[in-house]
Amino acid sequence: MSKEAAIAIHQLGKSYEESGRRHRIFSGLNLHVNRGEFLVLLGRSGSGKSTLLNLISGIDLPDSGSVIVNGTEITALSEHNRTLFRRHNLGFIFQSYNLIPTLSVGENLLLPLELVKPLTRADRDAVAALLDKLGLADRYDTYPDRLSGGEQQRVAIARALIHEPDLILADEPTGNLDLETGRLVLEMLDTLVKKAGKTLIMATHSREVIGQADRIVSIRDRSLVSADAFGS
Amino acid sequence: MRSVLSRASRNFLWRHPWQLALALLGIALGVAVVIAIELAMESALTAFDQTRKAFSGTATHRILAGNGGLDEKLYTRLRVEQGIQQLSPIVSGYVGLPNDDRFRLVGVDPFVEKSFRSAWQEENSDTDYFARLITEPGTALISEQTAARLNLKVDDEIMVTTGNGEQRLKIIALLSPSHAISEQALSGLIVTDIATAQETLGLFGRLSSIDALIDDEASETLAQIRRVLPSDALLLSAGEQSEAMREMTRAFSINLKALGLLSLMVGLFLIYNTMTFLVVQRRQLIGSLRAMGVTRRQVFQLIIGEAFWLAVAGTTIGVVLGMALAQGLLHLISGTIDAFYFRIDAAALRVTPVQLGKGILLGLGATLLAVLPPALEATRLPPMTVLVRSRLESGVRRLVRITGLAGGLLIPAGLALALLSGKSVMPGLLGIFLLLFGFALLTPVFTLLAMTLIERVFGRFLGILGRLPARMVSAEISRTGIAIAALMMAVAATIGMDLMIGSFRQTVQEWLQGTLRADLYVSLPGEKKSIAGAAGDRQLKARLAAHAGVQMLSSVLTTHIIADEALTKVSVFDLNARARRGFTFKQAAPGGVWDRFEREQTVIVTEPYAYHHDVKVGQTIMMRTEQGKQPFEVLAVYADYSDQGHLAMSRRNYQRYWPDLGYSGIGIYAKPGVDLKQLEDQLGQSLKAPRSIRSSQAIYQASMDLFEQTFTVTETLRWLSAIIAFVGVFSALMALQFERTRQLGVLRAIGITPIQLTALITGETGLMGLAAGLFAVPVGYIVAYVLIFVIYLRSFGWTMAFHVNVAIICQGLALAFGAALFAGVLPALKMARTRPVEALRNE
Numbered sequence A: 001m002s003k004e005a006a007i008a009i010h011q012l013g014k015s016y017e018e019s020g021r022r023h024r025i026f027s028g029l030n031l032h033v034n035r036g037e038f039l040v041l042l043g044r045s046g047s048g049k050s051t052l053l054n055l056i057s058g059i060d061l062p063d064s065g066s067v068i069v070n071g072t073e074i075t076a077l078s079e080h081n082r083t084l085f086r087r088h089n090l091g092f093i094f095q096s097y098n099l100i101p102t103l104s105v106g107e108n109l110l111l112p113l114e115l116v117k118p119l120t121r122a123d124r125d126a127v128a129a130l131l132d133k134l135g136l137a138d139r140y141d142t143y144p145d146r147l148s149g150g151e152q153q154r155v156a157i158a159r160a161l162i163h164e165p166d167l168i169l170a171d172e173p174t175g176n177l178d179l180e181t182g183r184l185v186l187e188m189l190d191t192l193v194k195k196a197g198k199t200l201i202m203a204t205h206s207r208e209v210i211g212q213a214d215r216i217v218s219i220r221d222r223s224l225v226s227a228d229a230f231g232s
Numbered sequence B: 001m002r003s004v005l006s007r008a009s010r011n012f013l014w015r016h017p018w019q020l021a022l023a024l025l026g027i028a029l030g031v032a033v034v035i036a037i038e039l040a041m042e043s044a045l046t047a048f049d050q051t052r053k054a055f056s057g058t059a060t061h062r063i064l065a066g067n068g069g070l071d072e073k074l075y076t077r078l079r080v081e082q083g084i085q086q087l088s089p090i091v092s093g094y095v096g097l098p099n100d101d102r103f104r105l106v107g108v109d110p111f112v113e114k115s116f117r118s119a120w121q122e123e124n125s126d127t128d129y130f131a132r133l134i135t136e137p138g139t140a141l142i143s144e145q146t147a148a149r150l151n152l153k154v155d156d157e158i159m160v161t162t163g164n165g166e167q168r169l170k171i172i173a174l175l176s177p178s179h180a181i182s183e184q185a186l187s188g189l190i191v192t193d194i195a196t197a198q199e200t201l202g203l204f205g206r207l208s209s210i211d212a213l214i215d216d217e218a219s220e221t222l223a224q225i226r227r228v229l230p231s232d233a234l235l236l237s238a239g240e241q242s243e244a245m246r247e248m249t250r251a252f253s254i255n256l257k258a259l260g261l262l263s264l265m266v267g268l269f270l271i272y273n274t275m276t277f278l279v280v281q282r283r284q285l286i287g288s289l290r291a292m293g294v295t296r297r298q299v300f301q302l303i304i305g306e307a308f309w310l311a312v313a314g315t316t317i318g319v320v321l322g323m324a325l326a327q328g329l330l331h332l333i334s335g336t337i338d339a340f341y342f343r344i345d346a347a348a349l350r351v352t353p354v355q356l357g358k359g360i361l362l363g364l365g366a367t368l369l370a371v372l373p374p375a376l377e378a379t380r381l382p383p384m385t386v387l388v389r390s391r392l393e394s395g396v397r398r399l400v401r402i403t404g405l406a407g408g409l410l411i412p413a414g415l416a417l418a419l420l421s422g423k424s425v426m427p428g429l430l431g432i433f434l435l436l437f438g439f440a441l442l443t444p445v446f447t448l449l450a451m452t453l454i455e456r457v458f459g460r461f462l463g464i465l466g467r468l469p470a471r472m473v474s475a476e477i478s479r480t481g482i483a484i485a486a487l488m489m490a491v492a493a494t495i496g497m498d499l500m501i502g503s504f505r506q507t508v509q510e511w512l513q514g515t516l517r518a519d520l521y522v523s524l525p526g527e528k529k530s531i532a533g534a535a536g537d538r539q540l541k542a543r544l545a546a547h548a549g550v551q552m553l554s555s556v557l558t559t560h561i562i563a564d565e566a567l568t569k570v571s572v573f574d575l576n577a578r579a580r581r582g583f584t585f586k587q588a589a590p591g592g593v594w595d596r597f598e599r600e601q602t603v604i605v606t607e608p609y610a611y612h613h614d615v616k617v618g619q620t621i622m623m624r625t626e627q628g629k630q631p632f633e634v635l636a637v638y639a640d641y642s643d644q645g646h647l648a649m650s651r652r653n654y655q656r657y658w659p660d661l662g663y664s665g666i667g668i669y670a671k672p673g674v675d676l677k678q679l680e681d682q683l684g685q686s687l688k689a690p691r692s693i694r695s696s697q698a699i700y701q702a703s704m705d706l707f708e709q710t711f712t713v714t715e716t717l718r719w720l721s722a723i724i725a726f727v728g729v730f731s732a733l734m735a736l737q738f739e740r741t742r743q744l745g746v747l748r749a750i751g752i753t754p755i756q757l758t759a760l761i762t763g764e765t766g767l768m769g770l771a772a773g774l775f776a777v778p779v780g781y782i783v784a785y786v787l788i789f790v791i792y793l794r795s796f797g798w799t800m801a802f803h804v805n806v807a808i809i810c811q812g813l814a815l816a817f818g819a820a821l822f823a824g825v826l827p828a829l830k831m832a833r834t835r836p837v838e839a840l841r842n843e
Helices: A049-057 A079-089 A105-116 A121-133 A149-161 A179-194 A207-212 B002-015 B017-056 B073-081 B110-116 B129-135 B144-150 B180-186 B194-201 B219-228 B238-281 B283-291 B296-340 B353-380 B389-419 B425-475 B477-515 B531-546 B594-599 B607-613 B651-657 B676-685 B696-710 B712-739 B741-749 B754-796 B806-833
Strands: A005-018 A021-034 A038-042 A064-069 A090-093 A167-171 A199-203 A215-220 A223-226 B061-065 B087-096 B102-108 B139-143 B157-162 B165-175 B189-193 B209-212 B233-237 B520-523 B550-563 B566-574 B585-588 B602-606 B620-625 B628-638 B647-650 B665-670 B692-695
Touching: A005 A049, A005 A199, A021 A049, A021 A199, A021 A223, A038 A049, A038 A207, A049 A064, A049 A167, A049 A199, A079 A090, A079 A105, A079 B754, A090 A149, A105 A121, A105 A149, A105 B425, A121 A149, A149 A167, A149 A179, A167 A179, A179 A199, A179 A207, B002 B017, B002 B238, B017 B238, B017 B296, B017 B353, B017 B712, B061 B219, B061 B238, B073 B087, B073 B209, B073 B219, B087 B110, B087 B194, B102 B157, B102 B194, B110 B129, B129 B139, B129 B165, B129 B189, B139 B144, B139 B180, B144 B165, B144 B180, B157 B194, B165 B189, B165 B194, B189 B194, B219 B233, B233 B238, B238 B283, B238 B296, B238 B353, B238 B425, B238 B477, B238 B712, B283 B296, B296 B353, B296 B696, B296 B712, B389 B425, B389 B477, B389 B754, B425 B477, B425 B754, B477 B696, B477 B712, B477 B754, B477 B806, B520 B676, B520 B696, B531 B550, B531 B665, B550 B651, B566 B651, B585 B607, B594 B602, B594 B647, B594 B651, B602 B607, B607 B628, B628 B647, B647 B651, B665 B676, B676 B692, B692 B696, B696 B712, B712 B741, B712 B754, B712 B806, B741 B754, B754 B806
Parallel strands: A038 A199, A038 A215, A090 A167, A167 A199, B102 B189, B139 B165, B566 B647, B602 B628
Antiparallel strands: A005 A021, A005 A064, A215 A223, B061 B209, B061 B233, B087 B102, B087 B157, B087 B209, B139 B189, B157 B165, B520 B665, B520 B692, B550 B566, B550 B620, B550 B665, B585 B628, B602 B647, B620 B628
């Protein structure tokens, strides 16, 4: 595993306004994530885990500080370029799966590929192979509403991986799943992400995940605390 | 609990103001159109009633005759010999003023008239100017308002123009109307005594009518009058006259009201769409409330209560909008009634509580009806439901199949009702509504098929992103289907009306080009009532015939005769061979028409007359003459689009029984090689106003202008329903985009740019418009067919050829596509501008 930094966050500050009052989420937050590292992000509800993932992906912008992903300072990019950066370098896994309901399982996986380049037969074969690996080979033409929660999350993982991004961001991926299904999903992430040498940042409460992570950090009092300080 | 419950619902609306505004706009526009038509139509007809009452007052009956009027001795006979006291003689006719205003000149017997308590004399009965009207010839009364408008005062003279030339009248007093209605009625009246009116209008020794005040129970008095009446006169009750006037305009009124209801129907789709969306969007909230113990009934009451207040607010706005719209429509409607049915004086908008009540009831009823299905749906939501959109849609797919089946049944039912309902206009229109509703129910099925086809044909070239718009239309058919149906209905109605108007226009153009055979036409306007005036007309005709540039003439006199017990318009023709070629016979007696038309006691009838009176070739029409009733055989039915039907007879036939009243028009056929412009100028110089000369081309142009003016009302109403449909599509699209905010946020998160998102959404709205347009073409075609061969035939008795105009169909398609695309621009931009983090906020 290379120790080169995949993500470098410097002095990150973020706040939002509600009912005329400004609430600070982060202040002077710093974080380095190594290439191929599996980082678990802990914190109470509302502590800012999702916000941090959004800032790393460029979906949201900080008030201050910078986010550098694979050597690109995404906080300095325009909205359009951030979108293109996400398209090529990032895979996102959401708690509520967020598959596109109007596309079949196969098409949901083909969409990130099509955004990168024109589709080829090889792409379709790759999608079929990945689905096969996930035990969803017979679900290529099925629409998401026909799938169980676990199946939908497996498709969501496949969608995040299909275009082979370097960085995977997962926001409570097992939050809506039962214990057994959650365990299966984590195994899959372990196999497909960690072992493939991709960088994975996961916001979660799952104890099982904590055991598999390379490093654990927690958001406390508007800044990050390492696992040692956290005491787990 | 209840108030907090209501607040939970109300707060949702406050937080989505554009949805609230669109829902209110939908209700308001639908109500406004219906109210506007009702108010404008009633105001126009009331104006006619008021004018009639203004000088007939409380008269219960009226004695009238054809043109030429009644002999004034009849009045003396009835009053002196028969001892019938409550009678009032009337001489009336239209006169022109130098400023081109048109006034009704009414000659009355002021002293007798008092007992009739006409609107104009209520406040003025004690003054002495009644005596002056009688003792001073050439004196008149006008209202204070008219005097102010024309800048006249007492003792001023006004110059009035009649068919007999110009006459001076001296204003001796100003009438003060006691209330708004009499002010309205008096605004177009000049009142004189009988003798002055006879002199001014050239009706020496004649009366236009005699009003009578007779108790309905006094059947002996009525019988007494009937015994004395000459055979060419009629006794009609006030109710019969009023009913006859309303009967004439009934078809026109029904057609307009149908257009208003079309707007409301399109508006209903919009209301249903909005209310359904408001329920669907809050299914989580409703589920949570149910989990907390809120009963199904409370949920139902919550939704219905909310709809009720929306309906109240929307209807209130609609009523105000409707009154403003009615003011504009009144002018157009009065113009059409004036051109096609009867003369109507200046009408003012009259708003009655009954008409407003109808509109309010309709607005409230329609909204509550439209909200019933979504309200029931809300009660069926299980507690704490997390119904996903796709689950909801799969339920909707079943509903789509059922509504498609219902639509499939309604269409043949509508067609059968339209085609097999005899001569009634109402079932015909009901048939069209069933047809439209049936096709609207079928729209979601058609949309699903069209989207599948588009995806199959183009999908392989477009990629996943390119396929998404069609998928989105299909996947959210519960929303897109309703919007497409509303747009389809409005566009189909537009195509149908355009095809009908286009066909009608072409038919009228061909008819006019065929009919206007002469090179020049001299118009001799004014009501042809004066025998004395005929001499002047004859001299003019002789002078025209003697001109070196004139080869031959034709003439027409338009008059009224009592035929089959009804006062009927008759054209009296003196035709040459070229003029005869201008007639298109729809049916004709075997063995030729023209020879028998001249020599035998025969008539030809226009197509509308034949249709409305169920008259066929070979039948006999009984006409009242001074020599008793005379039979006239119907020789032919000919095409005519000038009015609601009349008879035509030869001048030779006419003069056998009726007085010579001169001519209404003279057609001039120039000698070959004559400069027509020069001839027109030369002949024009010898004509005194109001007589005029115009080329056939000018008459053609004026007729076509009138044609276009007549359809302005239709055009206006049609556009209103198109606007409502547009609001519907816009509302549905905004709702859709709002509802799928998170889905679009995910697309942005995985790397779709704002431009791609805009293209995606506008692609979807464009497809919706395309589906609406494609389906609207055949539906519009069927609507046009039913309008031409059922509704217009039954309403007006006109048949016309069906001309299919490809441009109209393309315009319809472009309208649907453009409206949907345009409606999608704002939602597309709004979504594209939304930051993905906001879209994913709930994640």
